[in-house]
Amino acid sequence: MKEVLAFYPILIDGTITTIILTVLSAILALVISFVVGLSRISKFKIVRIIAIIYLEFFRGSSALVQMFFIYFVLPMWGIYFDALTAGVVAIGCNLGAYGSEVVRGGVLAVGKEQHEASLALNYSPYKRYRYVIIPQAIPVMIPTFGNLLIELLKLTSVASLITISDLTFMAHIIRVQTALTLEPFLVILVIYFIIASILVKIVDIIANKFSKGRNIMIAGEN
């Protein structure tokens, strides 16, 4: 164990890379979730179809395959990404597909009368979503988004396979250097668990904040 802890500088580096990867891809995934999720309920058929194709494409093929495609195949068409960008794009697009279902579900969970009321107030579609629908949909979405965030964190370890020096990658370096097997992996498992637990706590706090003072009706009740 001492030998492994002597490698703490690269463990810290790996942790930072993992966190950067998580944060950047989470932001990308969140943006995609809203864009694709709201497109799914668009008035225009063509927009809905494009959203469904996106969803099925990224949800249907495996994340690792997507990552390898972006990192190894796209350069042959002259589209170059460095490893970190390729990782962020692959993870963000993949989780964004799952997230879009959460957004769609959250928006649909808002009662029909809310849509009608905002129509009666002559709100424009933008105003209707910005002030009436989305604020009520967000508390419903947060717990599921929390679960997806943990899935995202776990997916970042796969990015080590396209040479991103995250925690998993660093564990390999330590394994090769010290010839120890159990300890490096045990240490990073614990680090992953700690990061995930912190994320769970943060999501809990946000969920509590959003549900305070609101009388949320869960989908399906009523």
Add this chain to the structure above:
Amino acid sequence: MYWSWEVAFDVLPQLAKGVVVTIQATFVASILAYVLGLGIAILKMSKSKILRFVLYWTTEFIRRTPILVQLYVVFYVLPDFGIFFEAFTCGVLVLGIHFSTYTAEVFRAGIDNVHKGQWEAAKSLNYNQYQTWKNVILPQAIPPMIPPLANYLITMFKETPLLAAITVVELFRAADQYSNSHYKYLEPMTLVGVFFLIVSIPSAIIAMKLEKRFKQRKI
């Protein structure tokens, strides 16, 4: 770089072998996940506080850490303790155990949904534990669980490429090997992606249909 059918046909036989391994891994892992998941769900309802506490944190630990790292742990670490498994066995074990923590939640929700009166009825009929589960609880709890369990089957299928990292020559690794020896990246990787789409989209549609059907029955 353009698509070449020659390369695509050249790689197909190797991919076909990989597909067999991928499907085997998916099925064995899913059976393990279902059986273990049911076991965990039943144990989680135990009266012992200590057992529940230990189970809760063990399953949370498994759920909050990456499958890939768990694969490495089992693959590299077990030989140190004199336990030698084939890579395939390691992969299936890890996938099965990882997803059993997810299926356990499905089982628990399904069991919780069975009305309390059913337990009391079983008790009043003087059924023992085994009879209660087999004749009363499970037959009512299982049908609504089928769609989410089917979804986890699809998820597990999509996670099998990770086994490539511990040298299991499944579909993804078969394609990768071909790519590295022939310097052709486009065709093998595209075919792998297409195969995953061909399998997972129709299965997702079936799962959705099942969901609708079981929902209607409830009403």
